[in-house]
Amino acid sequence: MRNVSRTTTLESRFPLLAVEQHCILSKDADITACFKVALPEIFTVGSAEYEAIHAAWHKAVKTLPDYTVVHKQDWYLKENYAPDLSGDGMSFLGRSYRQHFNERPFLNHYCYLFLTKTTRERMRMESNFSSLCRGRLVPKEARDREAVQRFMEAVAQFERIVNDSELVRLSRLSEEEILGxxxxxxxxxxxxTLSTAENEPLQDIALSAEEVRVGTKRLCLHTLSDTDDLPGVVTADTRHEKLSTDRSDCRLSFAAPVGLLLSCNHIYNQYLFLDNSEDNLQKFEKSARNMHSLARYSRSNQINREWIERYLNEAHSYGLSSVRAHFNVMAWSDDPAELKQIRNDTGSALALMECKPRHNTTDTATLYWAAIPGNAGDFPSEESFYTFIEPALCFFGQETNYSDSPSPFGLKMADRLTGNPIHLDISDLPMKKGIITNRNKFILGPSGSGKSFFTNHMVRQYYEQxxxxxxxxxxxxxxxxxxxIKGKTRGExxxxxxxxxxxPIAFNPFYTDDGVFDIEKRESIKTLILTxxxxxxxxxxxxxxxxxxxxxxxxxxxxRTFNAPASFNGFYDYAGGDYRRILEEKKVREKDFDLANFLNVLEPYYRGGEYDYLLNSDRQLDLLSKRFIVFEIDAIKDHKILFPIVTIIIMEVFINKMRRLKGQRKLILIEEAWKAIAKEGMAEYIKYLFKTVxxxxxxxxxxxxxxxDIIQSPIVKESIINNSDCKILLDQRKYMNKFDDIQAMLGLTDREKAQVLSLNMNNDASRLYKEVxxxxGGTHSAVYATEVSLEEYLAYTTEESEKMExxxxxxxxxxxxxxxxxxxAARRREDKQ
Structure with a gap:
């Protein structure tokens, strides 16, 4: 059968005229200011922040003049991770990590805001007056300059109010970003084209009652355009059950189910139509009187009158502005079978919001056309419903997916929702922004929580940078x-x-390569001898x-005076000889300083003593040229004398390295060995290390x-936790009953507590990872996934059988x-196939 559909050119129907000064001008003389919107990352904000965002939007919307359309458009597009695999100097593990995630699908989010100044007449137009239905479009003359100026001032004020919240960020779209x-x-x-891909050609757009198609992409549209479809109560945020416990709430925005949680290609359009509120209320007053007169003839008239009066009472009692609103989810697919599934998923997402899913097949073409950026004046008025600003704003999507840090330094983690790799800087950029005042980190995680994997992953990336x-x-x-690393660097x-x-590990605490004994060196010697x-x-x-x-x-x-070789033996001889005479000359009493007791206690470390090798080494551990060093002291971890001394020795060596390497990043990671040095006599030393580094x-x-250990030790809190602005926690569900104590010790907010207790509660079974x-600094926090390649797993594993293999x-x-x-790794992949 011959195709008899009417065709026309996009140019003849296109409703926009020009882009000037970051604004879109339509052929009907509407002016649209365009913004890119940066929202908080998903799972990182709590109820208080959602309320603050809601309040900021509300204040900003109230500054706009009558007959303005607020159109927020959230794009959620399926994309594939495309790493750069051609980089020179990439390590074996770094390349395997990128190959592991190559082509990993994820849902990307783009958010835009359009503020359109139109007219009273245009705001009241229905779908049959859309530019799609007109034979030709004749550009109208622009409004008077004064009205335009007032609108642009209101837009600037709107932008300032939202940005001042510091939770949402608006930035003007340039002409190149709008036009390309x-x-x-x-x-x-x-x-x-419903695509952000480069060089995507424009294709036929089919707009009909049967279907709306953009190229091969077929659209399905669900609308919220009637109060009968809405829930009885709306809030700025809601509880996300999958990541909540009986002790914590994971909060998401009310509209989150149709945002990142809806895993298909879709656009979520949110409209607010700011009519003249007084005109609206007068119209409702008149309608209420008519309903009252007709109430005796119809029960529905009586019910409608009651609803209208409740609406009017709310408006007058609280000084609320009457507005219209509309929300729709526009999803698409190339595959008809997939489109059917998407339609069901979208309906389910709306049902999670306690809304009545309404698959719109009548105005799909008109609503798609009106959603063109800058064409909100073409929106059919019959698709909107009357409400107030506050409840309407509850339907705004308020979160985005994780984003890469702009810092060149950092580590690769994964988005917990989609598994997309994220470049994360938890050291330099937070310092630069003043979020933290030191780079120190405190890591807490029970056995089996993935702690070793995370620390291996982190230090490996730090080393490679x-x-x-x-x-x-x-x-x-x-x-x-x-x-x-040893094999790759040939032992360097x-x-x-x-x-x-x-x-045994041994060193000379009195050795300095340059003969300089600064305050730090003296203090470390005194701390060691005191221990x-x-x-x-x-x-x-x-x-x-x-x-x-x-x-x-x-x-x-x-x-210095005698140019004598420095060693602990030399110090012991000096204390028993020259220093004894000095004390006698000063007449220092034995009860003030018992020299005999002092020498007796230190004798095991002196020449011929049981531990004389510990502090009299004739060689120095060369740490300056070695960038990756591990001290494994498991063999003496229960030795009451050797363990704390060897640990201090190692830390002293690090401090020497720290002082001598200028301008180079240094990292010391202490596993359970900290317990040996976090005792009463060592508190000052720990504080010193954490403050000085x-x-x-x-x-x-x-x-x-x-x-x-952290609950019962005040030394840990004073020395370590208070001087670690970055805190890293792994799965704490084993400690659910003790977590209130942990929360108090670490100073976590309720929002941070909810994030920690949500770890690994809703992991994707198709991916192997642990969350962290x-x-x-107590202000920025998020949950990430530690997902690694098979090669990295084999390098990091602590499983004895795998390590031996x-x-x-x-x-x-x-x-x-x-x-x-x-x-x-190759063999395991073959076995898996």
Whole structure:
């Protein structure tokens, strides 16, 4: 059968005339100011913030003049992650990470706002007066300059009010962003192709009663255009059950089900029509009187009169502005079968909002046409309903998906909702913005929560970006990664120290490469000797602290005067000789400083003593040139004497490295070893480390898995938590009953508590990952997914059997850990197919 449909050119029907000064001018003389909208990231704000956003929109809308249309348009488009795989110098694990996510589908979000100044007559037009129905469009003359000026002033005020909220950000669209350039499509072209892809050609647009089609994309439209379709109560935010517990609420905006939670290509249009409120209310007064007169003839008239009077009472009692509103979800697909599923999913999403899903097949073409950016004046008035500004704004989508940090430094995490890789900076940019005052981090996660995976993933990326990494471990968590780095750098990096009786870790606390003993060096020496001398429950007196300080200073002067070699043995000899005579000359009483007791306690570390090797090393650990070093001290973790001393030794070495490497990023990560040094006598040392590392472009990271450690230890709170502006928590559901104590200790807000307790509650079964909560400065926080490639998994794994499989195969391949990981990963992929 011959196609008898009427065809016409887009140019003859196109309702827009020009774009000037960031505004769209229509052929009906409507003026539209265009904005790009930046919304808060999903799952990162709570009820208070949603209320603040709602209030900001309300204040802003009230500044607009009569006969203005507020059109917010949210685009949700399926896209695929496209990493750059051609970069030179990319590491083996870095490349495997990008290949793992290559072509990963995700739902991207773009949000725009259009403020259109039109006329009273245009606001009342119905669908049969749409520009689609007119034979030809003749451009009308623009309104008087004064009215335009008043509107632009109102728009500027609108923008300022919204931006002042600091939760939503409006930025003007440029003419190039609206119209496009030779190389990229503008917003208008994107709408007419329903695509943001570059070089997408314009195709036929079929607008008929049977279907609306843009190229091969067929549209389905659900509308909220009648009060009968709306819920009885609307709020600015709502509880998201999938991520909530009986102790916490995960909050999303009321319209979230038709936003990012609706995983298909769709556009969510939100309209507010600002008529003259007084005219509207007078019209309702007249209608109420007519209904009252006819009430005896029809019960429906009586009911309508009651509803109208309630509306009028609300308006007059609270001074509310009468407006009209409309909301629609426009979804599309190339596949008719998929379109049917999308139609059902959209209806279900609206039902989650307690709205009555209405699949609109009558005005689809008109509503698609009216949603062209800048063409809101063409909206058919019969598709809107009367309401007030506050409830209408509850239908605004108020969140977006996770976005990349603009900082060049950071780590790759994944969006918890879609799995899209996110570039995240939790160190430099937050410092620059004043969100945090130090880069230190406190990591808490029970066994099996994915803590080691996250820390491996983080330090590996820090290392690859030039950082010097020093790890103090008690469980071989970093052996695989360290061996991989060692093989890749031919031993230049990836140094793995482990404590054995035949080759114990030892150093010389009095050694300096340049002979300079600054305040930091002196303090670290005094702290070490104090730890050797006093028990945890035996704090030194003031006179003992002074005596020790004088002894250290006197020995340093002795070294300089006689150019003597510095060592602990030398200090011991000095204390028993020259310093004894100094004390006698000063007549220092034994009860003020018992030198004999002091020397007796330190004797095991002196020449011939049980631990004489610890503090008298004749070689220095070369950490300056090594950028990835692991100290594995699991063998002595229960040794009451060696464990705290060796830990302090390692930290002293890091501080020496920290002072000497100028302008280079440094990181020290201490696993469970912190417990040995976070005792009463060591509190000042911990504080010192955490406060000082900030000044040297460094960060100290403490990792723990025992919740009782942070609840019961005031030293942890004072020394570590209070000096760690970045807090990282993994799955805490094991500690659900204790979490109120954790919340109080870490100073978490209720919003942050809800985020933490939502970890891993709604994970995608098709992806293998664990979630992690990252909080910055008590003001910014979010949940991310730690998802890695199979190669990274094999490098990070702490599972004994898997680690042995890698190491045994590497041994067969001449120590090549990378090749071993490649082969095991390839074999597992083959087995999976």
């Amino acid at each position: 350039t030779d190389d990229s499509a503008g917003l208008l072209e994107q709408y007419l 030039g950082a010097h990494v020093l790890l103090v471990d008690t469980g071989n968590s970093y052996q695989g990664l360290c061996e991989l 990096d990836g140094v793995y120290f482990t404590y054995t009786e035949s080759n 050797l001398w006093k028990r945890d429950d035996e704090p030194p007196t003031r006179s003992e602290e002074v005596a020790l300080s004088n002894a250290v200073s006197g020995y340093i002067d002795h070294i 900030r000044k040297f472009f460094g960060e100290a990271i403490v990792v723990t898995q025992e919740v009782d 909560w990252i909080g910055l 890698v190491m045994e195969l590497a041994a067969q391949l001449g120590g090549d850990v990378e090749l071993a990981i490649r082969r095991i």
